[in-house]
Amino acid sequence: MRALHRKLGRELLGSAGVLLTVIAIIAVGTGCFIGLGSAVRILTLSQQSYYDDYRFADFWISVKKAPLTVVERLRQMDGVAVIEPRIVFDVILDVPDEPQPLTGRLLSTPAERYDQVLNGLCLVRGAAFSDDRDEEVILSEAFAVAHGLNPGDRIGLILNRKRESFIIAGTAISPEYVYMVRGEGDLVPDPKHFGILYVKEHYARDVLDFRDACNQIVGRMTPGADIDVETLLKRMERELDPYGVLATTPRERQASHRFLSDEIAGGRVSSTMIPAIFLSIAALALNVLMSRFAERQRTIIGTLKALGYSDRAVLGHFVGFGVVVGVVGGIAGGGIGIAMAAGMVEMYKGFFQFPTFVYELYPDLLLIGLLISIVFAVAGTAKGVWVVLRLQPAEAMRQKPPERGGASFLERLPWLWRRLGFRTHIALRALVRNRVRTLTGVLSTSLAAGMLLISFVMVDSIWYLVEFQFDRITHSDMDVGMRDESSIDAVWEAQSLPGVDYVEPLLGLPCDLRNGRHTRRLAITGLSPEHRLMTPMRTDFVPIDIPPEGIVMARKLAEILAVDAGDALELVPVRGRREPVRVHVASIVDSFLGLDCYADIGYLSRIVGESAAVNSLQVQVDPVERAALFRAIKNLPNAQGLSVRSDVKANIEGTFVSSMTATFGVIILFAGVIAFGSILNNALVEIGDRIRDISTFRVLGYRPWQVAAIFLRQTLVTYVLGIILAAPISYGLIRLMVQAYDTELFRMPAIITLRSVIVSALLSLLFVLLAQAVVYWQIRKLNWLEGIQVKE
Amino acid sequence: MVAETGAVLDMPLLRVERASRVYRMGDVEVAALSGADLAIRRGEFLVILGPSGSGKTTLLNVIGGMDRPTSGRVWYGDMELSAMGAVAQTAYRRDSVGFIFQFYNLVPTLTAYENVQVATELVSSPLDPSEALRLVGLADRAGHFPSQLSGGEQQRVAIARALAKRPELLLADEPTGALDLQTARGVLGLLQELNRSQGLTSVLITHNPAIAGIAKRTVRMVSGRIAEIRENKHVIAAKDVTW
Known part of the structure; x- marks a missing residue:
C-alpha cells in the first residue's frame, strides 16, 4: 500500500496547520500525564525508600515524663516491632547576626547510632557527633541553609534556664521532617524561623533532667501485625496514663507525612483528570476534523472501494492520520512531560527534603503516554471517518444529500431573526447544523x-x-510559648518587658474530647475573659463570645466529634484532676488550619482543679522597640518558642x-x-x-x-x-x-x-x-x- | 471480430434479472431502476444510452458490485452478485472489475504513476503501472499530478488504473462526459482498441446518442427501464464520432 502511504504523507503535510492545533492539545494532555505521573512517582518512590532506609516511625506518643521502665513494658506488647524513647524540647534559639529569637526543637538522639534509630538522621554536611564535647548539635539542613550556618559554627540556645552555646557538628535531614512544619496549624515550612537541633541523648538526659526518663516514645509496628495502630495506641495510652499522655499520633496524622501524602494523592488525581480532559477534547477535535476530511474525500473513498479496497483497508488508511497525530502528539507530550516533571521536582525541592531527589526518566510512563495519545487520536479519527466509510461505494460517490432540518429554533422567532442580518444567520445556522x-x-x-x-x-x-x-x-504581633506553666503573674511580668504594649495569656490544655465512639485528644486553648488578641469567629467575621462555661470549637472538629452547638460531650483532662466532665458546645467557629477549640481560661483551670495558669502569651508590640524586646526574649529563661x-x-x-x-x-x-x-x-x-x-x-x-x-x-x-x-x-x-x-x-x-x-x-x-x-x-x-x- | 469472439463463448458473462433499486430520500422513495433484464456477453462492447435519471448509473453500479438491487437478481458467471455480502462484493470489484468515472476520480495528491499503483497494489498479477500508462499513451507523464494533466490525460490515467488490474469487465460511467470532442474521440478509441485487442468485456454508459454507434450493441434506458436493445449493423470508429 505504498501509494496510499504516499497519499497519507502528502495529505498530512498539506493539513499540517490544522493538525497542529490538535497535536498541541494532545501534547499537553500527554505531557500532563507524563509530567504529573513522573512527579507523583518520584515523590512516592522517594518517600518509600526514605521511610524504609531511615525507619520512619509508625506512631508517636508525647508524655509529660515517663520512666524508661514503662517503655520496656510497651516493647513487650503485641504488634510492637521497635520502640524508642527520646526527649523533645522546644527552645529559643539565638543565631549570630539574627536579632530575632527563633524557635528550635531539640531532639535527643543516640550519639553513635543517630542514623540507625527510628526517624534516623541522614547527614548532609559536616560530621556526626565527636567525642570531644557534649555541646554539639546536628542541625536541620534547611534551617542551616536559611541562616548561612555551616559545620563548625556556633549556635546559642536557652536550655533549662541557662544560655548554652553549641558547636554545629553537621547538618542533616530526617524522614520525620520531609515537610518541615512544627505540627498542626502550620501550613508551609518556615526554615527561617524553625529549626531542628539533634543533641546527644545522654547530654539531653543530664541537662534536661530526664535521667531514666523520656517525654516522647516513637515506635514501629510488626509488619502484618493483627492489630491496628489506633488500638495499639489506646493500649499504650492506658499503660502510660500515670505519666500524662499529651498526644498520640499515628503516622496517618503526622504533619509531615500528611502533607507529603496529600500532595501525592492530589498529584495522582490530577495526573489522571487533566490528561483525560485534554485528550478527550483532542479526540473530539480530531473527530470534527476527520469527519469533514472524510466527507471531502467521499469520492476518493468511493473510488478506492470501487477499485476493491476493503472497508478495513480504507479505514486503516485514514486511521493512519490518527496514528501519526497520536505519535507526534505523544512524542511532543513526552518532551513537555519531561520538562514539566523536571520543573516540578525543582519546585518540590523547596518543600520536601529527601536524601536523593532527582528527576528520573521513566521509559514506561513515556511509552504509556505515547500509547494513550495514539489511542485517543485513533479513536477520534476512526469515529470521524466511520460515517462515510459505512456507505456503499456507489452512495459514497454520489453527492451528499442536502442536510435535513431547515429552520433553527431562532428562525421560529421571526421578529428576532429578521433583525440579525444574513451574516449572523449564516453563523447561527452553521452552529446549529x-x-x-x-x-x-x-x-x-x-x-x-x-x-x-x-x-x-x-x-x-x-x-x-x-x-x-x-x-x-x-x-497579637507575636506569641511567646513558655516551657513551664506559670501563674497568671507571668502576664504582669511580660507587660514590663521593653516594647510590650499589651499582653494576654493563653493556656493550652491537653485533654480528650469524647462523644460516644468519636474521640480526639487535643489542646484546648484557654482565653482570658477580656481577651481581644484572639477572636474566634465565623466566616461572617462576627467574633464569637467565649462563654464562662462550655467550649467553642472549629467546624471540622465538631464534624469529627459529631457534635453541634448546644450538644454536650465528655472532656477528660490529661493532667491535674483527670475526671471526666460533661461540657456543652456553646458555639461552632470557622477555622481553616488545625482543629481549634476554645474555652475560658478560668473554666479550664477549675476543670483540672488548679489555679489559673498560663503557658503562652500573646503580645502587642511597639514596632519601634521590637529589637529591644527580641533581646529580652532571648534572655527569658522560661521562653521556648516565638x-x-x-x-x-x-x-x-x-x-x-x-x-x-x-x-x-x-x-x-x-x-x-x-x-x-x-x-x-x-x-x-x-x-x-x-x-x-x-x-x-x-x-x-x-x-x-x-x-x-x-x-x-x-x-x-x-x-x-x-x-x-x-x-x-x-x-x-x-x-x-x-x-x-x-x-x-x-x-x-x-x-x-x-x-x-x-x-x-x-x-x-x-x-x-x-x-x-x-x-x-x-x-x-x-x-x-x-x-x-x-x-x- | 467482436461478434465472433462473443459467439465462441455464448454463455453471458453477466445476467440481470428483473433488477430494481429503490432509494429512500428522506420521506420519498425513488425507483432508480425498475425491473431491468439484460445479458452481457463475454468480450462484448456494450453501450448503455439514456438521459440523466434514466437509471443507467444505477444499473452500472449494480453490475459492478457497487450497489445491490432492492429486488431481482444479478449474476456474474455463476456468482450471484445480488446475494453477496460486503466482503465478497469487495473481492469481486477487486479481482474482476475495472471502473472508469466521468470525473476520473483520481487522488489529487498522487502522481499518475502512483494513482495506477493504488490499483496494482491490490491484485496479485497486475500490469506494471508504467506498462499501463504506456498502453494509454502516457508513459512520459507518469510523474505528473492530476492537476498538471488535461482532462483527457486524466481520464487516460483513470483508464490505465482500471486496466492495470487486468479486469475481466471494464465499466465506464460517462467517460467522455467532461471532455471536448477531440479528446473524447481519443478516449473512446482507446476503449474500442482495448476491447478489440484484449477481448476485454466493456460496458460504457452515456447520455450522448452520438456515442451509441461505437458498440455492436446499444441498450436504451428510460425511467429506470430498458426500453430497447439494438444491434448496430455498422460500428462507427471512434475517430468518426461527432456531435
Whole structure:
C-alpha cells in the first residue's frame, strides 16, 4: 500500500496547520500525564525508600515524663516491632547576626547510632557527633541553609534556664521532617524561623533532667501485625496514663507525612483528570476534523472501494492520520512531560527534603503516554471517518444529500431573526447544523475558562485563609510559648518587658474530647475573659463570645466529634484532676488550619482543679522597640518558642507566590492551548467547508475582514455558550477541590471573586480572538479565484 | 471480430434479472431502476444510452458490485452478485472489475504513476503501472499530478488504473462526459482498441446518442427501464464520432 502511504504523507503535510492545533492539545494532555505521573512517582518512590532506609516511625506518643521502665513494658506488647524513647524540647534559639529569637526543637538522639534509630538522621554536611564535647548539635539542613550556618559554627540556645552555646557538628535531614512544619496549624515550612537541633541523648538526659526518663516514645509496628495502630495506641495510652499522655499520633496524622501524602494523592488525581480532559477534547477535535476530511474525500473513498479496497483497508488508511497525530502528539507530550516533571521536582525541592531527589526518566510512563495519545487520536479519527466509510461505494460517490432540518429554533422567532442580518444567520445556522463541532468549541472554551478560574480561586482562597487566620482571628504581633506553666503573674511580668504594649495569656490544655465512639485528644486553648488578641469567629467575621462555661470549637472538629452547638460531650483532662466532665458546645467557629477549640481560661483551670495558669502569651508590640524586646526574649529563661505574626504571614504568602507564579504560567499556557487550538480547528474546518462561499463573497466585493466577521460571530457565540457552561463546570470542580483539601491540617475556603470570573472570561476571550486572528489571515491569503471553481 | 469472439463463448458473462433499486430520500422513495433484464456477453462492447435519471448509473453500479438491487437478481458467471455480502462484493470489484468515472476520480495528491499503483497494489498479477500508462499513451507523464494533466490525460490515467488490474469487465460511467470532442474521440478509441485487442468485456454508459454507434450493441434506458436493445449493423470508429 505504498501509494496510499504516499497519499497519507502528502495529505498530512498539506493539513499540517490544522493538525497542529490538535497535536498541541494532545501534547499537553500527554505531557500532563507524563509530567504529573513522573512527579507523583518520584515523590512516592522517594518517600518509600526514605521511610524504609531511615525507619520512619509508625506512631508517636508525647508524655509529660515517663520512666524508661514503662517503655520496656510497651516493647513487650503485641504488634510492637521497635520502640524508642527520646526527649523533645522546644527552645529559643539565638543565631549570630539574627536579632530575632527563633524557635528550635531539640531532639535527643543516640550519639553513635543517630542514623540507625527510628526517624534516623541522614547527614548532609559536616560530621556526626565527636567525642570531644557534649555541646554539639546536628542541625536541620534547611534551617542551616536559611541562616548561612555551616559545620563548625556556633549556635546559642536557652536550655533549662541557662544560655548554652553549641558547636554545629553537621547538618542533616530526617524522614520525620520531609515537610518541615512544627505540627498542626502550620501550613508551609518556615526554615527561617524553625529549626531542628539533634543533641546527644545522654547530654539531653543530664541537662534536661530526664535521667531514666523520656517525654516522647516513637515506635514501629510488626509488619502484618493483627492489630491496628489506633488500638495499639489506646493500649499504650492506658499503660502510660500515670505519666500524662499529651498526644498520640499515628503516622496517618503526622504533619509531615500528611502533607507529603496529600500532595501525592492530589498529584495522582490530577495526573489522571487533566490528561483525560485534554485528550478527550483532542479526540473530539480530531473527530470534527476527520469527519469533514472524510466527507471531502467521499469520492476518493468511493473510488478506492470501487477499485476493491476493503472497508478495513480504507479505514486503516485514514486511521493512519490518527496514528501519526497520536505519535507526534505523544512524542511532543513526552518532551513537555519531561520538562514539566523536571520543573516540578525543582519546585518540590523547596518543600520536601529527601536524601536523593532527582528527576528520573521513566521509559514506561513515556511509552504509556505515547500509547494513550495514539489511542485517543485513533479513536477520534476512526469515529470521524466511520460515517462515510459505512456507505456503499456507489452512495459514497454520489453527492451528499442536502442536510435535513431547515429552520433553527431562532428562525421560529421571526421578529428576532429578521433583525440579525444574513451574516449572523449564516453563523447561527452553521452552529446549529454542526452540533459536534459546536459542542467541542463550547466545551473547550468552558474548560479553559474553568481552569483559569480555579487557579484564581485557589490564590484568592489562600489569601483569604491567611487574612482570616492571621488578621481576623489573631491580633497579637507575636506569641511567646513558655516551657513551664506559670501563674497568671507571668502576664504582669511580660507587660514590663521593653516594647510590650499589651499582653494576654493563653493556656493550652491537653485533654480528650469524647462523644460516644468519636474521640480526639487535643489542646484546648484557654482565653482570658477580656481577651481581644484572639477572636474566634465565623466566616461572617462576627467574633464569637467565649462563654464562662462550655467550649467553642472549629467546624471540622465538631464534624469529627459529631457534635453541634448546644450538644454536650465528655472532656477528660490529661493532667491535674483527670475526671471526666460533661461540657456543652456553646458555639461552632470557622477555622481553616488545625482543629481549634476554645474555652475560658478560668473554666479550664477549675476543670483540672488548679489555679489559673498560663503557658503562652500573646503580645502587642511597639514596632519601634521590637529589637529591644527580641533581646529580652532571648534572655527569658522560661521562653521556648516565638512566632511573629508578620513572619508567618510573609512566609505563607512568599511560598505560595513563588510556587503559584510558575504554576500559573503553565496553567494559562495550557488553557490557551485548549481554547485556541479547538476554536482554530473548528474555524479551519469551517473554512475548508466554505471555500466556495468565501470566494463568492470575495468576488462580490466583500473585504477579508467582512468575511472573517461571519466566523467571528460564530466564534463569539461559541465563546459565550462556553462561558455560560463554565459556570457549573467550575463550580463543580471548585467543590471537588474544597472536598479534596478538607483535612484536619488544612481546609480550603472557596473564594470566588467577581474579578477572578471577569479575568478568566477575558483571558479565554483573548485566546479565542487569537484563533480568530489566524482565521482572518487564512481568509486573506485564500486564493478565491481558484476557490470559486471548487465543486460542491 | 467482436461478434465472433462473443459467439465462441455464448454463455453471458453477466445476467440481470428483473433488477430494481429503490432509494429512500428522506420521506420519498425513488425507483432508480425498475425491473431491468439484460445479458452481457463475454468480450462484448456494450453501450448503455439514456438521459440523466434514466437509471443507467444505477444499473452500472449494480453490475459492478457497487450497489445491490432492492429486488431481482444479478449474476456474474455463476456468482450471484445480488446475494453477496460486503466482503465478497469487495473481492469481486477487486479481482474482476475495472471502473472508469466521468470525473476520473483520481487522488489529487498522487502522481499518475502512483494513482495506477493504488490499483496494482491490490491484485496479485497486475500490469506494471508504467506498462499501463504506456498502453494509454502516457508513459512520459507518469510523474505528473492530476492537476498538471488535461482532462483527457486524466481520464487516460483513470483508464490505465482500471486496466492495470487486468479486469475481466471494464465499466465506464460517462467517460467522455467532461471532455471536448477531440479528446473524447481519443478516449473512446482507446476503449474500442482495448476491447478489440484484449477481448476485454466493456460496458460504457452515456447520455450522448452520438456515442451509441461505437458498440455492436446499444441498450436504451428510460425511467429506470430498458426500453430497447439494438444491434448496430455498422460500428462507427471512434475517430468518426461527432456531435
